[in-house]
Amino acid sequence: MTRNKTRVLVPVLGDQLTIGLASLAAADPATTIVLMMEVADETTYVRHHKKKIAFLFAAMRHHAIALRDLGWTVDYVAFDDAENSGSFTGEIARAVSRHAPDRIIVTEAGEWRVRAMLDSWETLFGIPVDILRDDRFLASHADFEAWASTRKQLTMEYFYRAMRQRTGLLMDSQGKPVGGQWNYDQDNRKPAKADLLMPRPLSFAPDAIVRDVLALVADRFADHPGSLEPFDFAVTRDDALRQQKHFLEHALPRFGDYQDAMVTGEPWLWHSILSPYINCGLLDPIALCHEVAARYEAGQVPLNCAEGYIRQIIGWREYMRGIYWREGPDYVDRNFLDHHRNLPGWYWTGETDLHCLADTIGGTLRHAYAHHIQRLMITGNFALLIGADPRQVHLWYLEVYTDAYEWVELPNTLGMSQFADGGLLGSKPYVSSGAYINRMSDYCGSCRYDVKQRTGPDACPFNSLYWDFLARHEDKLARNPRMAMPYRTWAKTDPAERERIRDQAATFLASLDASGDAGY
Structure with a gap:
């Protein structure tokens, strides 16, 4: 019997836990196998903190359930699967053997190391590989290069202003920044004192999936730095959204004032604690920025707090990504001050x-x-x-x-x-x-x-x-x-x-x- 429809394999990596991921949006659930992989190479190329590994494995396992609930067929390779090859490319090879796809569709990698793997797959497996732009970022690589190529010196502040203009965030009807200035950083440098009324992020009790992951990490990554306890991360999109709402309501109104403060025994202060969820894909950074702006417009958040938070995301976060990809994989070898002492x-x-x-x-x-x-x-x-x-x-x-x-x-x-x-x-x-x-x-x-x-x-x-x-x-x-x-x-x-x-x-x-x- 001849297949009438093209069978597609869509690998979803650990930092791509987004329901609307570009590669999923380009595929048909009826003819697609989604591949998710917990592989040794990604846990050991540096000795990741135990809690970091546990968070990503738990979030990946929950994301696989969310995709299945939406009608996707998910082939999930757990870390302790006896046949697990330990690498992305090895698992693609096994999936190609299992599913005989006609095409691979994948969202571009976030790192040079992984990009090299994706670039090799078409040659290795002899089938077309479509690598799609990661549209969870405002600026594509081409966008950043076009901006940078017109400037004698790169400055984040001017890139940030361009992103404000592109999104309309905190801009008035005449195309000017609300409040008359772009940046309120001078208002965001207040020290803080210990305060029993200081906001605390939500804490999420481990469910059965998380407990299984914690046991796995404790057993297999005992020599990695850090502690697994307490483990109270959100590991689903719904819980990440709950954490986001909690920040917006309880911490954002004073975030700007105290974003540079440090207090003994207080790791959170008025910070959002949302970056793990944004960077793995559970939260949408641009939607979050629009929500911050809406709360400013509703009079719930001071301008310096809203602007300071939005600048961290569409300014620094996007700018860091632009610099990383523009400068190339040898950026890591730079050592202008010729420093060579070992870290204590x-x-x-x-x-x-x-x-x-x-x-x-x-x-x-x-x-x-x-x-x-x-x-x-x-x-x-x-x-x-x-x-x-x-x-x-x-x-x-x-x-x-x-x-x-x-x-x-x-x-x-x-x-x-x-x-x-x-x-x-x-x-x-x-x-x-x-x-x-x-x-x-x-x-x-x-x-x-x-x-x-x-x-x-x-x-x-x-x-x-x-x-x-x-x-x-x-x-x-x-x-x-x-x-x-x-x-x-x-x-x-x-x-x-x-x-x-x-x-x-x-x-x-x-x-x-x-x-x-x-x-x-």
Whole structure:
């Protein structure tokens, strides 16, 4: 009997958990096999946080059920399937053998590593492979290239404005930004105090599927960093939408004011905790932005809060993706400051007497989450000040955060946090002494070090490391206009004091090196 209709195989990857995914929209459920795969290669190319693996496996298994409920035929390969080949390409080969498809339709990959796999499938399997644009992003690769090619210098702010104009988000009837300005970041830098009325994200009890996944991860990934408990992620679209609504109602109205604040023992503050759900596809980022704008227009959210949140999504998130794909797979090898020190091993344990780092890393290991200022100005700042190898820093961030995928994490880490691209992404290195941490957090009041001292046995290491960093890299950074003020201050510092500061930093760095406590 001859088949009359073309049989299609649609692979759905772990960050493509979207019902309206482009490849599904292009296929007919009656003639399509959806392939979903839990494969070893994707869990071990870095040592992903246990909770990150558990979240994605649980969300994938629930997504398969949602697709079946909508009439799709789903071929699901579980991690512990005895025949599991361990790779995307290996599982495509087995699925081609099982289902004899006439065509493969797939949504483009988010990372260079996976894109190379997709590009090889047509040749390997001898059938047409349609790779469709991921329309969950505003800007296609061609869109970003067209924007970037007209500019002498790339600046996120101007890309963000173009995205505002494209979407109409927070724009008035004359095509101007509401409120008369594009960016309210100057209003979003308030420190916060511990508050019993601080909003908390919703917590979701593990169901039977999640419990099975947690047992699997505990057994098979025992040597990976982080804790599995407590596990309270949303793992379905419905629950992710509940978390989204909770944020919009309870945290967004003060998000902007306190988005840069840090408080001991408070990992969430007024942040949305939605990035894991956005980046794996359970939530629609553009729909979320429209909901934020609608709440501003209804008078429920201040403009600085709405604008600050929308900028993170259609500004930074889209811009990071554009930079990642424009710069190419060798972006990861850049090291403008020639940094090669190993990350301290306590980045994997949180066991340090630097309270800000202990709190941030400890929270990261518990929750597979830290908010953006903890990432940038605590763990990233310290790594940059000690001269850590930027590739090691990148791998650590990729490992430990549930929302970390290379397309968004690499430019944020290598470019913005570690300045390894020499200023392509950020106009200056994001470094600070202990004064910034003291101003934006309560960390210093609980630390054994004195944030007011630059030298001596009790001096905060961030202070001497900051000035030593500037001195080490004066040849590369002194002409940067955004670094002019600290270099003028350093030049005016008494030479004997400069020597004491640099000796203090050298002693601290030597103690790091002598410990032999390196994570990689």
